[in-house]
Amino acid sequence: MKLSDFWDRMEETFGAGYAKSVAADLTLGQLGGRTIDQALADGENAKAVWMAVCRAWPERVPARLVR
Template sequence: MRNREFWQLVDEVFGAQYGRTLAGDQYLTELDNRTAAQAIDDGVDPRVVWHALCDALDVPDAKRWGIDKYRQAPPRAR
């Protein structure tokens, strides 16, 4: 997953306005108490950040991949 894809999913899953605010304000323990935006800026793999954000907000797997029902879900980092 690239940064561009991360932000596209944020917009699709949470809404453009709310998603960007959420990514900048929601501190995630899974990311060492950083926000998603801070973690992305710090170079954390976007798919790790995406899964941490979705896990924290209890987003079901079926809803994590945005509006494209054919988009392949990025696996969790090992």
């Protein structure tokens, strides 16, 4: 997954303003207690980070984006 695709999905899921806040402020156990921004900065694959988002917010992520 391209990083631009990742951010498109984040914005569709959380809204343009809130997506960046989620990525910067919330830690995820699936990412080793790192934020989304930290995981991406550490070189984690965007697809793996996206799947962690899907697992963390299954009620929020549109089903068609869970892939």
